[in-house]
Amino acid sequence: MLQCTAVTSVPEIDALVAMVTMQGAPGDPPSTLYLLGDMVLCELGEDEHTEHAAMICMANTDEPQALWLFWTGEGSTRHYALEERPECPAEQHPGSGRGYICVLFDKHPAVHSWVVTDPLGTILRIQARGEVDRLFRKYPEGDPD
Numbered sequence: 308m309l310q311c312t313a314v315t316s317v318p319e320i321d322a323l324v325a326m327v328t329m330q331g332a333p334g335d336p337p338s339t340l341y342l343l344g345d346m347v348l349c350e351l352g353e354d355e356h357t358e359h360a361a362m363i364c365m366a367n368t369d370e371p372q373a374l375w376l377f378w379t380g381e382g383s384t385r386h387y388a389l390e391e392r393p394e395c396p397a398e399q400h401p402g403s404g405r406g407y408i409c410v411l412f413d414k415h416p417a418v419h420s421w422v423v424t425d426p427l428g429t430i431l432r433i434q435a436r437g438e439v440d441r442l443f444r445k446y447p448e449g450d451p452d
């Protein structure tokens with residue numbers, strides 16, 4: 308299943324306040340926020356969900372949890388909330404130590420994260436692989452100098 312294509316801007320001040328006050332706050336909230344970038348992409352599968360969701364940062368807690376941005380609408384009709392949520396406990400092959408763990412929040416709508424593919428990420432990987440192949444053909448000795 309493809310990933311939802313909804314994007315939104317990060318509400319920086321509210322996100323910083325939430326990060327500073329959350330349980331297991333990151334050590335350097337401004338840097339964590341800077342690394343996140345200005346815009347976030349909904350991490351849910353494209354099947355029906357009423358609220359989009361993007362992880363802002365993981366928490367340093369015993370039980371895995373993270374700060375999530377939930378939103379509906381866009382522009383002047385956008386409504387959002389920042390909430391700490393425990394991690395989804397699902398594993399692709401429980402107990403086997405193989406396969407993927409779900410990186411979404413507990414009780415998320417839609418499918419687990421290992422079912423979701425990011426079409427943009429796939430396109431970028433294909434382009435990067437093509438560029439590496441091109442460089443290897445151009446410099447077969449491995450040294451462009």
Ligand SMILES: [Zn+2]
Pocket residue numbers: 311312313349350351356358359360
């Ligand atoms: Zn979405």
Ligand SMILES: [Zn+2]
Pocket residue numbers: 395396397409410411412415418419420
């Ligand atoms: Zn899940």
